[in-house]
């Protein structure tokens with residue numbers, strides 16, 4: 001079951017299973033790069049607890065997302081080809097559908 005941590009500037013959705021899985025994180029456009037995403041990650045990591053692994057998938061083209069996770073101690077461990085099937089979006093154009101598997105051991 002997905003859980004959500006909300007703050008005024010955004011939210012993070014995750015599942016707390018044997019491993020923690022981040023499903024979605026989003027910060028309001030006007031509030032980006034002010035540290036709120038990092039605050040949400042820290043709160044999530046406290047909820048998941050020590051000696052656990054958190055994982056997530058990040059669209060290959062989402063470089064900002066990847067850099068955000070890497071700056072918070074997360075590591076890319078694999079590239080999964082054609083992970084997403086919604087490869088076309090009118091706003092973005094064509095995308096590969098490839099995703100990085102990113103993890104952090106707590």
Ligand SMILES: CC(C)(COP(=O)(O)OP(=O)(O)OC[C@H]1O[C@@H](n2cnc3c(N)ncnc32)[C@H](O)[C@@H]1OP(=O)(O)O)[C@@H](O)C(=O)NCCC(=O)NCCS
Nearest residue numbers: 024025026027032033034035036037038064065067068071
């Ligand atoms: C990715 C996201 C959650 C980051 O949240 P944020 O509150 O802007 O991030 P923070 O301010 O905590 O950033 C911490 C650090 O991460 C890195 N970072 C964050 N966004 C970045 C970007 N777009 N490009 C490069 N580095 C970035 C930087 O090192 C940043 O530190 P700095 O601002 O001092 O340089 C936010 O941009 C967002 O909601 N994006 C849209 C949804 C999305 O892509 N989600 C991730 C995949 S599900």
